[in-house]
Amino acid sequence: MKLNIIQQRGLWWGISSGFVLASLVAMAISWQQFGAPLKPGLDFAGGTRLQLTHACVVTDSCTAGLGVAEVRSVLSQQGLDSSSIQILGDEQQGLSIRTRTLDVEERTTLQTALEDAIGPFDPNSTQIDSVGPVIGRQLLVSGLLALLVSFAGIVAYLSLRFKIDYALLAILALAHDVIITAGVFALLGLVLGVEVDSLFIVSLLTVVGFSVNDTVVIYDRVRENLRLNPGMHINDVVDSAVNQTLSRSINTSLTTVLPLVAIVLFGGPTLKYFALALIVGFIAGSYSSIFVASSLFALWRDRSGQAYGTEADAQPETLS
């Protein structure tokens, strides 16, 4: 298999721009609906989530599954009409309630009222997540800060090891991956009501780390080829570099995505969407490294009159 990266770059860029555009549209619609580009989860919006399991699961004496209507009426009595309710589990004995932020008194009242109406819950399978609005903002700010700092760190490192033009184009490819991952989750938020939490920001950062890795391997090869073949046109250099690293790019993505698929299949609900975000981001990352970062680099060198290796490129690389 040999890919003609440069020749068909119109096609590759078209695919990328299509996805980026669609992502931006999804985020814009999401902005209209939720006031944020992605549906903010508990971590960022604040609120309380109670996850309870009926005690009959422990004693194996369940008769009928829980009903949303029953729970809803209890919540109305507590003045929590706008809460969302989900029934969980194979036996329909799990209950997940998401409300505004409740303080400890309100929570206790609610839990007691629920127990009165439905029966006792198993204290060992209770999960409580309560996040005040202050903490929510704090988590969001620190997450975004981490994202920006790692972008800056990567630019700095790549300019040091390569050159500034490599670094900036690599960041462009990264932005592409982050936007597409966010877009997919904006879409999931609109369609399935999937929310993003701090783990989503973690996944974006991991995508950044992984995808820059992919780009670096290709740029590393471009740099090496430039040194070995100073007389070759940049388009050919990039083409052969991508093809030489192609099976590595595919295999690495495969070996990384496979364990993630395992998490999606077997992991708990917390990790499911986390792994999914990583899978989307990694695939976007591989694509952008192979097709976008490389061809953009060729275009840039060609247009800026460096179509053939420069003096600096011919310098032997140093390994520190």
Place this chain on the structure above:
Amino acid sequence: MALTVAAVVVITQLPTRLGLDLRGGSQLTIQVQPTEAIPTITEREMEAVQTVVEGRVNGLGVSEAVVQQLGNNQLLVQLPGVSDPQQAERVLGGTAQLEFRAQRAGTEQQLQIENQILQGHLGELAALQAALPADGAVGSDTQARIDKLQADIAASETAIANLFEPSTLGGEKLTDAIARPTGGTLWEVVIQFNNEGGNEFAEISKAIAGTGRSIGIFLDNRLLSAPTVNVQYAETGITGGSAVISGNFTAESGRDLEIQLRGGALPLPVEVVENRTVGPTLGRDSIQRSLYAGMAGLAVVLVFMAVYYRLPGVLADISLIIYALLTWAAFNLLGVTLTLPGIAGFILSIGMAVDANVLIFERTREDLKSNKTLYRSVESGFFRATSSILDGNVTTLISCLALFYFGAGLVKGFALTLGIGVLISMFTALTCTRTLMFLAISLPQFRKPSLFCPGLNPVCPDPVRP
């Protein structure tokens, strides 16, 4: 080799520390609210508030509870295995209640007895908790005994509190508390009231001076100290708004009392702004699921490598297993607390660890294709892949650092495990795989290029190098 053996020893000897989301428990973030009187919260105030909160946490009787400062106005409280998160949250919130109360007449002996009972309970509880196994599994008998003791302790504390008269001399009238040495090895604590407090304190101390009864200093209704007042103050009480509590204070216990008093004097409300509680059953579920996910992920990767890369793939598999063991051992050695995202980071790093091997093997294949000898191909495969491996991993580490520095709680756990994983993976790829490869090609039966790049097998990419 030796490292691997050491790793296995470490894994079996040192317990893996599990986060609250895996073993069950509550994690609370407590925000200290500034008030009009104290608009900014300094280090000194945080220290005092932390002591108050620690006192309350101890009152909950949770073993291995952790209280630590978070930023400049928050405290993070971790309560493993807490069974009633609502109670915990109620107890931890609210402003500290410090009170100076006079002992009721005729209760001298009773106070001593109650105190002895309380100390007995506390001692037994501490002993029980110290003997608990590290994994947090508590037998039902032990748990019942612990619950009973905690109820008894609460009852004793109430009984003691009832031996004292109610008082209006609260912490807000205390302006300062300072521990100081008395000249020898003993320490004393100086307390300072405002005007109103000074007058009230004079009243109270006058009433009990020389009677053998004491002034009870209560923090959150728990007796901190019960000093008596000398007969010489029977006329006027201790006047001037300041007093000295002396007794058997060491530097440490004096300072403890000082901080407790100061914490009680602070009218700073603390509010629980975040509560994350996971029941132990849910935690066990998560562990099992992630274990399956990890195993399945690892298995798929191992099979893929062996099928695609043949002999080198098998060797990479061996070093991958060594990698997993080393990383696990590193977690135990460094005392990394494993959380759910942490496990995800670990599983992910398995996938990434393969990358270095893939880079090397692809290079080796290319060189074999261009008719280099096996030895030289392997050699240059390692050499030329090194810079790619280094650059790629450093950029991942940069992301990890950013996450670790800015992230909170769970996020930190992920960054840490992924970061450790990446570091160790570089090491195992460049040393273990290398050693194994050179060992393999030194054996004649393995010295067949087809084992490395199966002949004209279509799996092997065409040479594109001009």
